[in-house]
Amino acid sequence: MNSFARIYYNYRRIAKTIILFLIISGPGVIVMLADNDAGGITTYAATGAKYGYGLIWFLVLLLPVAYYVQEMTVRLGAVTKRGHAEAIFSAFGPFWGWFSLLDLALTDWLTLVTEFIGMTAALSIFHVPPIMTIIVVAVVMLLMVLQGRYWTWEKIALVFAALNLIYIPGAFIIHPSISNILHQGAIPHFPGGLNNDIFFFLMANIGTTIAPWMIFFQQSAVVDKGLQEKDIAWEKVDTFMGSVFTIMVATFIIVVTGTVLRGVQIESAAQAAIKLMGINKYLGTFLAVGLFDAGFLGAICISLASSWAIGEVFGWAHSLNYKIREAPWFYGAYLLAILTAGSVVLIPGAPLVLITLFVQVIAVTLLPAALVFLILLLNNEETMGKYKNTRWQNTITTMIVVVIIILSTLYAVSALFPSLFK
Amino acid sequence: MSKGMRVTLSQRIREFFLKRFRKIREINKRYEKSSIKMTPAVRISLLFLRIYLIFLVVVLVYKFVTLVR
Numbered sequence: 001m002n003s004f005a006r007i008y009y010n011y012r013r014i015a016k017t018i019i020l021f022l023i024i025s026g027p028g029v030i031v032m033l034a035d036n037d038a039g040g041i042t043t044y045a046a047t048g049a050k051y052g053y054g055l056i057w058f059l060v061l062l063l064p065v066a067y068y069v070q071e072m073t074v075r076l077g078a079v080t081k082r083g084h085a086e087a088i089f090s091a092f093g094p095f096w097g098w099f100s101l102l103d104l105a106l107t108d109w110l111t112l113v114t115e116f117i118g119m120t121a122a123l124s125i126f127h128v129p130p131i132m133t134i135i136v137v138a139v140v141m142l143l144m145v146l147q148g149r150y151w152t153w154e155k156i157a158l159v160f161a162a163l164n165l166i167y168i169p170g171a172f173i174i175h176p177s178i179s180n181i182l183h184q185g186a187i188p189h190f191p192g193g194l195n196n197d198i199f200f201f202l203m204a205n206i207g208t209t210i211a212p213w214m215i216f217f218q219q220s221a222v223v224d225k226g227l228q229e230k231d232i233a234w235e236k237v238d239t240f241m242g243s244v245f246t247i248m249v250a251t252f253i254i255v256v257t258g259t260v261l262r263g264v265q266i267e268s269a270a271q272a273a274i275k276l277m278g279i280n281k282y283l284g285t286f287l288a289v290g291l292f293d294a295g296f297l298g299a300i301c302i303s304l305a306s307s308w309a310i311g312e313v314f315g316w317a318h319s320l321n322y323k324i325r326e327a328p329w330f331y332g333a334y335l336l337a338i339l340t341a342g343s344v345v346l347i348p349g350a351p352l353v354l355i356t357l358f359v360q361v362i363a364v365t366l367l368p369a370a371l372v373f374l375i376l377l378l379n380n381e382e383t384m385g386k387y388k389n390t391r392w393q394n395t396i397t398t399m400i401v402v403v404i405i406i407l408s409t410l411y412a413v414s415a416l417f418p419s420l421f422k
Numbered sequence: 423m424s425k426g427m428r429v430t431l432s433q434r435i436r437e438f439f440l441k442r443f444r445k446i447r448e449i450n451k452r453y454e455k456s457s458i459k460m461t462p463a464v465r466i467s468l469l470f471l472r473i474y475l476i477f478l479v480v481v482l483v484y485k486f487v488t489l490v491r
Contacts, residue, residue, distance in 0.1 A: 092456055092468070093453055096468075314449070361482070365478050376463075376467055380459070382459070412478075413481060
């Protein structure tokens, strides 16, 4: 028996579990890593540059927050076989249904614009013109859905999700002090005291961890993948692993900028990448590639979240398992979102900063409703049966939702009135 | 000829929008009745969401007015 065969024989159970996980994993890992989108990368880079490793503990606290919210969409999707938009229409009637759908479409479109801003900024570091970036991205995004199989789309998306982990080797290039990271980052404290500045950063980090499109995306993806009640346990593992990955990526970005850009004011992730290029060519390249990938992953998930939601409500064929001729409206909505959002970035003098600011405010109008509906739907015994929320789950998720609503509202208000918290 | 074409085009546009409105009316009818049981918790939650939305609209309008001034 050669050494490889012996290793496989000794660890065959672990190997089989990993292979099975790779086959089953999908919506959870994808949605969580897509959460680290272009805006998220900027937030983490700025957090590290301003507070060093000091807020790593706070990111770790966000892991259960992200997991518990997204886990509910898994149960809801697998049991009801409905997307979140359709579930809201059915349970709460047309007023809340249209409000959620229109708000989601607007929020997603604006967020899509910010993803294109991130992607064009990242590739402009390598002297790629924005128009080229947008054309290539639009073509790749179209090719990903054209093959007519959800499974294939998911595995391609997982490759891009894996590329999001590029920040992890990136952090090792600079040899950060592990003892410093643990000493400064593991113990909960507020560097410089709990003032308005740090409060703004805490709110921004929460805002990037839970977004309305994530709820709609994962529930629809669970339905499109055809997951059943029996798959819930695996999909929970998928979601948990996704939460671990997303917090790991965020932590490593903070480690990078906290080590080499401490004290530098970061306005965007692209600016951080350019500064890092001057310190270490490979590190800057890693951040720029990661930023592009983050924008791309965010774009494919966000545009699909809208198309699925609109398709569900209008009763159109809305599955990645359909060919274009079988679901023309679904793919039409997907393509329209990509082309219009990409075009906005190319308009000279377009108010891109205003759009980025507006996204935060508009997202807050939808997030509380989407989260409250999620909890109410998970407590509906008629549809959820034995998969409804337990008292323990209700306690945890209600606490999480209340905190998210308060902090995200304060974040939106502070974005509208910057002097209010100064 | 061109008048005929214009009539056809305007008719088509009208038909397109009528079809969409019909679809919206159909959706409204399909989901007319809320399927969730209206327990006190559900009622309170929906009331909170309405108040929250009104608050956000007031904040946005205030911001808009101060910007215009």
